[in-house]
Amino acid sequence: MRVGLFVTCLVDAMRPGIGFAAIRLLEAAGCEVVVPKNQTCCGQPAYNSGEREATKALALKFLGEFEGCDYVVAPSGSCAGMIRVHYPELFRDDPAVLARISPLSQRTYELTDFLVNIARLEEVPGRFQGTLTYHDSCSGLRELGVQIQPRTLLAKMPGVTLKEMVESTTCCGFGGMFSVKFGDLSTRMADNKCGHIEAAGTDAIVGGDLGCLLNIEGRLRRRGNHMTKVLHIAEVLAGPEGEA
Structure with missing residues (x-):
């Protein structure tokens, strides 16, 4: 293939x-x-x-x-x-x-x-120890129906504990041009998302779209949260380069 x-x-x-x-x-x-x-x-x-x-x-x-x-x-x-x-x-x-x-x-x-x-991946190569919460990005969820798939793959990782945050499917406020045209509204939405992430009390927030993750990470850090990791799902599932 x-x-x-x-x-x-x-x-x-x-x-x-x-x-x-x-x-x-x-x-x-x-x-x-x-x-x-x-x-x-x-x-x-x-x-x-x-x-x-x-x-x-x-x-x-x-x-x-x-x-x-x-x-x-x-x-x-x-x-x-x-x-x-x-x-x-x-x-x-x-x-x-x-x-x-x-x-x-x-x-x-x-x-x-x-x-x-499609590929029917049975075993993921990465290893991760800790708690995660997952942000469902708008386009992947609403245009493509991506929601169960990342959670299915994370469930194949024995060291991962997935804790669902409140409103995991609510927009983070990025939306590409939306965050440029409607900065104040975007910031409020990002604050709401960060509050839900922090309430989940996990080691990391994970998502499938880098735009959302950069927006979330920037807002977390501005709020003084320098502890919560912000990771793309591929980074978690694959692990560091060279990892067996």
């Missing part, structure tokens, strides 16, 4: 270790992983800003880079949702492109969804 890893621009720029962790997980599932070196952005920021032509250009670039893969996997429900749900919408009036991009969109998965429902 030839799987193209869409690293996402945020992971590449801010925490590339998530991409390497995703590779280790996909390889543990028996996949041949390819990472097109010229990949960039899925186009979501442009799409959310109303820049449809710029979004189409990035979608066509993505199509050219990943069309030959059996599947495409992204360590982000937000980016996977953009590709799977919104790419076909962009080209609904262009039958030639739509005939190519719709099948690729349907072969695109968020990482944990792919590992559970």
Whole structure:
């Protein structure tokens, strides 16, 4: 099974270790992983800003880079949702492109969804000792139905105790352009989320979208919380690089 890893621009720029962790997980599932070196952005920021032509250009670039893969996997429900749900919408009036991009969109998965429902990963390579709580990111949850999948994988880790926070499915306030346009409201939402995280009393908050995690981590630290770790699900499931 030839799987193209869409690293996402945020992971590449801010925490590339998530991409390497995703590779280790996909390889543990028996996949041949390819990472097109010229990949960039899925186009979501442009799409959310109303820049449809710029979004189409990035979608066509993505199509050219990943069309030959059996599947495409992204360590982000937000980016996977953009590709799977919104790419076909962009080209609904262009039958030639739509005939190519719709099948690729349907072969695109968020990482944990792919590992559970397509690759059927039975054993995760990482080891983690401690308590976690999980934040369900909006796009992954509402566009792709990602909720049970990360918890299913965490349950395969004997050292992990998962404690559900209050309102785990409520937005953290990031929302890409939302946090820029509505800063005060975004901050209040982030404060609410951080309060729920702290009330859960866990060693770490885990999620599947780096944008949400950066937003949460920034707010936690500004509130004076320097103890709670903020981890991507791939980092927990794969463990540190080189870990047996």
